[in-house]
Amino acid sequence: MDKRVVITGVGVVSSIGIGRDVFWxxxxxxxxxxxxxxxxxxxxxxxHNGGEIKDFSPEDFMSRRRAQLVGRASALAIAASRLAFSDxxxxxxxxxxxxxxxxxxxTMGETQVFxxxxxxxxxxxxxxxxxxxxxxxxxxxxxxxxxxEFKLKGPNLxxxxxxxxxxxxxxxxxxxxxxxxxxxxxxxxxxxxxxxxFTGFNRLxxxxxxxxxxxxxxxxxxxxxxxxxxxxxxxLDRAQKRGADILAEVAGYGISCDAYHMTAPHAPGxxxxxxxxxxxxxxxxxxxxxxxxxxxxTPANDREECLAMKEVFGSACRDxxxxxxxxxxxxxxxxxxAIESVACCLAIKEGxxxxxxNFKTPDPxxxxxxxxxxxxxxxxxxxxxxxxxxxxxNASVIFKNFVL
Amino acid sequence: MNAKRVxxxxxxxxxxxxxxxxxxxxxxxxxxxxIKPVSLFDTAALKAHLAGEISGFNPQDYLGQKxxxxxxxxxxxVCSATKLCLDDASLAVTQENCGRIGVAVGTSLGSISSISxxxxxAILEGPGYVNPALFPNTVINSAASQxxxxxxxxxxxxxxxxxxxxxxxxxxxxxxxxxxxxxxxxLAGGVEELCLQTYLAFYKGGLLAGLKxxxxxxxxxxxxxxxxxxxxxxxxVLCLEELTHARKRNARIFAEVLGSGRGFDPxxxxxxxxxxxxxxxxxSAALEDSGMPAGDISYISCAANSTWAADLEExxxxxxxxxxxxxxxxxxxxxxxxxxxxxxxxxxxxxSAVGAIERQTVPATVNYRESDADCDLDCVPNxxxxxxxxxxxxxAVSLSGCSTSLVIADFGxxxxxxxx
Numbered sequence: 001m002d003k004r005v006v007i008t009g010v011g012v013v014s015s016i017g018i019g020r021d022v023f024w025x026x027x028x029x030x031x032x033x034x035x036x037x038x039x040x041x042x043x044x045x046x047x048h049n050g051g052e053i054k055d056f057s058p059e060d061f062m063s064r065r066r067a068q069l070v071g072r073a074s075a076l077a078i079a080a081s082r083l084a085f086s087d088x089x090x091x092x093x094x095x096x097x098x099x100x101x102x103x104x105x106x107t108m109g110e111t112q113v114f115x116x117x118x119x120x121x122x123x124x125x126x127x128x129x130x131x132x133x134x135x136x137x138x139x140x141x142x143x144x145x146x147x148x149e150f151k152l153k154g155p156n157l158x159x160x161x162x163x164x165x166x167x168x169x170x171x172x173x174x175x176x177x178x179x180x181x182x183x184x185x186x187x188x189x190x191x192x193x194x195x196x197x198f199t200g201f202n203r204l205x206x207x208x209x210x211x212x213x214x215x216x217x218x219x220x221x222x223x224x225x226x227x228x229x230x231x232x233x234x235x236l237d238r239a240q241k242r243g244a245d246i247l248a249e250v251a252g253y254g255i256s257c258d259a260y261h262m263t264a265p266h267a268p269g270x271x272x273x274x275x276x277x278x279x280x281x282x283x284x285x286x287x288x289x290x291x292x293x294x295x296x297x298t299p300a301n302d303r304e305e306c307l308a309m310k311e312v313f314g315s316a317c318r319d320x321x322x323x324x325x326x327x328x329x330x331x332x333x334x335x336x337x338a339i340e341s342v343a344c345c346l347a348i349k350e351g352x353x354x355x356x357x358n359f360k361t362p363d364p365x366x367x368x369x370x371x372x373x374x375x376x377x378x379x380x381x382x383x384x385x386x387x388x389x390x391x392x393x394n395a396s397v398i399f400k401n402f403v404l
Numbered sequence: 405m406n407a408k409r410v411x412x413x414x415x416x417x418x419x420x421x422x423x424x425x426x427x428x429x430x431x432x433x434x435x436x437x438x439i440k441p442v443s444l445f446d447t448a449a450l451k452a453h454l455a456g457e458i459s460g461f462n463p464q465d466y467l468g469q470k471x472x473x474x475x476x477x478x479x480x481x482v483c484s485a486t487k488l489c490l491d492d493a494s495l496a497v498t499q500e501n502c503g504r505i506g507v508a509v510g511t512s513l514g515s516i517s518s519i520s521x522x523x524x525x526a527i528l529e530g531p532g533y534v535n536p537a538l539f540p541n542t543v544i545n546s547a548a549s550q551x552x553x554x555x556x557x558x559x560x561x562x563x564x565x566x567x568x569x570x571x572x573x574x575x576x577x578x579x580x581x582x583x584x585x586x587x588x589x590x591l592a593g594g595v596e597e598l599c600l601q602t603y604l605a606f607y608k609g610g611l612l613a614g615l616k617x618x619x620x621x622x623x624x625x626x627x628x629x630x631x632x633x634x635x636x637x638x639x640x641v642l643c644l645e646e647l648t649h650a651r652k653r654n655a656r657i658f659a660e661v662l663g664s665g666r667g668f669d670p671x672x673x674x675x676x677x678x679x680x681x682x683x684x685x686x687x688s689a690a691l692e693d694s695g696m697p698a699g700d701i702s703y704i705s706c707a708a709n710s711t712w713a714a715d716l717e718e719x720x721x722x723x724x725x726x727x728x729x730x731x732x733x734x735x736x737x738x739x740x741x742x743x744x745x746x747x748x749x750x751x752x753x754x755x756s757a758v759g760a761i762e763r764q765t766v767p768a769t770v771n772y773r774e775s776d777a778d779c780d781l782d783c784v785p786n787x788x789x790x791x792x793x794x795x796x797x798x799x800a801v802s803l804s805g806c807s808t809s810l811v812i813a814d815f816g817x818x819x820x821x822x823x824x
Contacts, residue, residue, distance in 0.1 A: 044530045044531045044532060045531050045532075046532075069673075098685075101666075101668070106544070106565075107543060108543075108544070109513055109544060109565075114513075114519060114520075114523075115523060118519075118520050118523045118524065118527070119523075119527060121520075121604075122523075122524050122527045123527070126449070126604055126608075129604060129605075129608045131608045131609050131610065134605045135609065135673045135674035135803065135804070136673065137513060137605065138512040138513050138565065138567050138804070139511075139512065139513050139544055139565035140512065140565045140566045140567045140570070140802070140804060140806065141673060141804060144567075144670075144673060144804040144805055144806070145673070147668050147670045147805065148670045148671065148672075148673070148805070149670075150670075151670045152668065152670060153667060153668050153670060153681075153685070154666070154668065155666045155668070156566070156666070156668035156805070156806055157564060157566040157569075157573050157666075157806070158564075158565040158566065159562060159563065159564060159565070160511070160513075160514070160544035160545050160563050160564075160565045161545050161561075161562060161563055162543050162544070162545050172577065172580075175580060175584060176580075178584075179580065179583075179584070195523075195526075196519065196522065196523050196526075196542055198531075199522075199523075199526045199531045199534060199539075200522070200534070200536070200539035200542060201539075202531065203531070203532075203534055203535075203536035203539060204536050204539060255559075255560040255562075255586075256503070256558060256559070256560060257506075257507070257549075257552045257557065257558050257559065257560055257561040258552075258558070259502070259552045259553050259555075259556045259557055259558045259561075260553065261553070262540040262546070262549060262550070262553065263539075263540055269558065272503060272558070276586075389545070390540055390543045390545070390546070390549065391540075391543070391545055391546065391548070391549020391550075391552065391553070391561060392549065392552065392553070392561070393545065393549065393560070393561045393562075
């Protein structure tokens with residue numbers, strides 16, 4: 001019998017708040033983190049807004065030396081991890097640390113480090129490359145830095161599965177616990193605000209000029225954001241033995257690939273991930289009480305995602321609340337589905353569903369109940385978190401209200 | 405226990421010393437080195453000039469003419485390796501099975517030249533002038549995603565980033581997905597393209613061989629003269645398949661994937677940890693997971709990449725875990741011929757391991773001349789050796805503290821052929 005996996009702590013660093021309580025309060029209040037971009041000069045771009053974290057000081061979460069040594073995506077991940085451990089009330093013994101591991105998702109890796117090195121190389125040539133920055137580049141440093149900070153010696157790797165990466169990381173971490181490889185894992189996702197992503201999405205005309213309006217008829221696109229989330233996963237045995245406060249159980253997950261297009265989402269692939277998740281969790285569509293949508297706010301994504309949900313859930317689709325917190329945070333890339341997983345766990349724990357803000361005009365292509373503009377009290381037994389990514393990669397995770 | 409078994413039923417490989425499985429095995433056992441002066445970019449201004457570059461690579465030979473234009477070298481390499489692998493496995497991706505086949509590719513940061521080139525355009529010309537068709541290439545999982553699109557593989561598509569260990573971790577991810585019943589088969593491996601950006605990064609980071617006065621620009625693992633890596637490139641994809649699925653379609657079974665192990669030394673990002681705790685843990689865990697003592701390993705495909713500390717670290721780990729058996733177990737590094745192929749290295753080692761099993765021969769560590777008392781394993785110096793090869797341990801070690809090990813075993817091919 002495979003081991004059951006539960007979530008015992010969460011940490012979030014986001015544009016609407018840092019830490020579980022602040023984040024949840026902001027999320028349920030429908031607070032937006034979208035503001036004019038300050039990381040770089042946007043004057044050459046057609047749009048100027050994004051979801052940056054303005055009040056993050058790495059030194060609050062790590063030594064000044066470490067803060068200087070790591071890139072922003074790692075710093076965000078370390079901060080989210082520290083918050084998650086503290087939320088879980090977890091004190092790991094030396095023995096625990098031998099097996100405890102870290103799996104993180106990302107889209108861009110240490111993008112600001114890359115951009116910094118590349119800028120100097122392009123502008124001033126090879127001699128301007130500062131070797132100190134080079135080891136901070138490969139994507140795996142995100143997990144490595146978290147492993148180093150907390151001295152975790154178990155499995156340590158990064159799944160760079162673009163905008164669904166957080167769910168892939170969470171799913172794989174759960175697999176490793178189920179299989180008995182380890183009994184405590186930190187899983188999540190992180191991405192720092194990326195000029196390359198901002199450039200690329202703008203050139204694809206996928207960025208909204210002012211606000212992100214998922215499922216709205218007049219939605220104009222996504223919003224580039226940044227953030228990190230980490231979840232503490234433990235085997236149920238372990239969590240119960242130490243008397244942990246269990247937020248939710250990982251019921252199961254499903255992954256799929258559209259094999260269709262690099263950037264265009266495709267309903268049949270999304271539907272397959274959802275069905276795989278249901279089947280692995282031994283659930284039927286009617287069991288799901290809340291869906292946290294990928295909901296980027298681009299015309300194509302929201303249309304295809306609604307199509308996929310209708311295909312799986314049929315006419316019952318309109319009775320299931322579906323919200324997109326990207327309306328508040330923008331698209332935090334590799335962190336997105338990790339932050340959304342946190343939102344699912346908290347929806348279960350708190351009995352409340354976060355809204356889709358900025359919603360004005362219904363779209364017949366998206367005739368779902370998107371929990372418009374204000375949160376809703378509701379008892380949630382099963383919450384589903386859907387994510388899609390570049391390359392047609394989809395991942396859906398189902399969280400369950402923990403009962404013995 | 406009725407745990408599912410994972411068979412290796414196909415191999416696709418593009419390496420600097422040969423393209424295609426059989427040519428690669430020939431080159432490997434003859435000790436042919438793929439290391440040569442770099443032709444892809446100019447190294448005149450640098451103190452290093454060699455790399456394990458793939459020459460004579462024509463992607464259209466494998467992928468046809470259509471749709472190649474916007475694909476970067478990483479994508480072309482891994483798609484070509486996938487094509488070779490599917491052919492070798494005689495596995496046809498159909499409407500019926502495409503949802504039960506996955507893709508898992510190891511990569512450190514995707515195509516670094518693509519990311520850099522896209523950003524360069526934006527820096528020099530302005531963000532409004534970049535080619536949007538090249539934006540998808542900047543995403544780290546782009547190459548793996550193109551594999552899925554090109555071959556209609558819909559089960560899943562995962563990229564794994566773990567520095568030098570990336571592609572071994574991709575194989576482990578794939579095997580786990582098969583054992584848990586998520587899919588029936590997975591095309592798993594890794595890719596690394598040689599480009600100026602990565603070369604410069606290794607160069608500026610002081611990781612390349614030949615940078616110090618009098619030090620030879622040579623990949624010579626375990627040799628006293630070792631002083632850094634020769635960077636290489638390559639793509640290797642293995643078809644991992646659930647055993648009953650493979651048998652049902654009468655697939656040739658070249659080897660079997662057994663247990664794996666991982667360890668992490670949480671100390672430094674840019675330094676080999678010569679106490680080797682993480683690697684010892686990875687090796688021990690892989691043996692335990694495979695249910696075998698160290699003495700059952702007939703060959704070790706080493707991660708040793710001709711870096712002073714890396715080879716020392718691996719020697720120490722093997723000696724401590726294998727004890728008295730350490731010096732009796734052939735332990736060679738194919739990086740002596742291929743260079744350090746970064747995220748592709750471990751997949752190339754895995755292919756070499758299957759080759760060793762298929763040909764009952766262990767590849768040599770070439771360029772071996774001056775022995776180092778601290779690296780006193782049987783590194784199979786300079787000449788491949790015919791011997792009984794049953795279980796192969798594949799090691800991967802990274803500069804950032806990660807270690808990964810995997811056991812690949814002889815499936816008993818003869819017996820299986822008789823049974824079929």
